[in-house]
Amino acid sequence: MPLYEHVMIARQDLSNTQAESLVEHFGTVLADNGGNVVDSEYWGVKTMAYKINKNRKGHYSFLKTDAPAGAVQEMERLMRLHDDVMRVLTIKVDEHAEGPSVQMQKRDEREGRRERR
Template sequence: MALYEHVFIARQDLSNAQAEGLIEHLGQILKDNGGSVIGTEYWGLKTLAYKINKGRKGHYGFLRSDAPAPAVAEMERLARIHDDVMRVLTIRVDEHEEGPTAVVQAKNARDERPRRDRDDRPRRDRDN
């Protein structure tokens, strides 16, 4: 079996729980057709570079899988006809990277930055 990475964009009016359920649904399709899901990530609601189906935002999901080509083809077919999925991208990879993806690492780094209080901002001298 081959190793794949799948990224999909779901409609913006879904809740976070519905988007994560969609990730599980697509993973289950792979499992039902003889594949296995190595890992999943929910990247969150992000602004799109251009409008897709009259929407400016979308829920991003990511799957790592080890599956035969027919299982991937079936998952892509069902994702493309699913009403909530706007785009699907599947890439075959030689090996999966360990740990979280760059998207999750960047989000974690942003969350770990120390927050400055409003009083820590430099003040402008308004008398001059």
């Protein structure tokens, strides 16, 4: 099955548990349609570069999935209809990166960064 990565931004006035339950809800949607969530990360509340629906901040979540295209389309359709989800980005990848995403790594652990002068 194809591999996908999804980034979802939920409204800022949700609690952390409500934002994480959204990830579980959409994971069950994938499972019902023949896919599965390989890994998920909750990145927390972050400030956005510009306002979306009069919100300056949002709950960011990251999903790595292994699902057929129909299951991903159904999940995206339900995400766009959900009132708490502001934005969704889905990318098809050849393989999932091992370990935590770059967003979750500490600054000193990131490779390839050069020193500022």
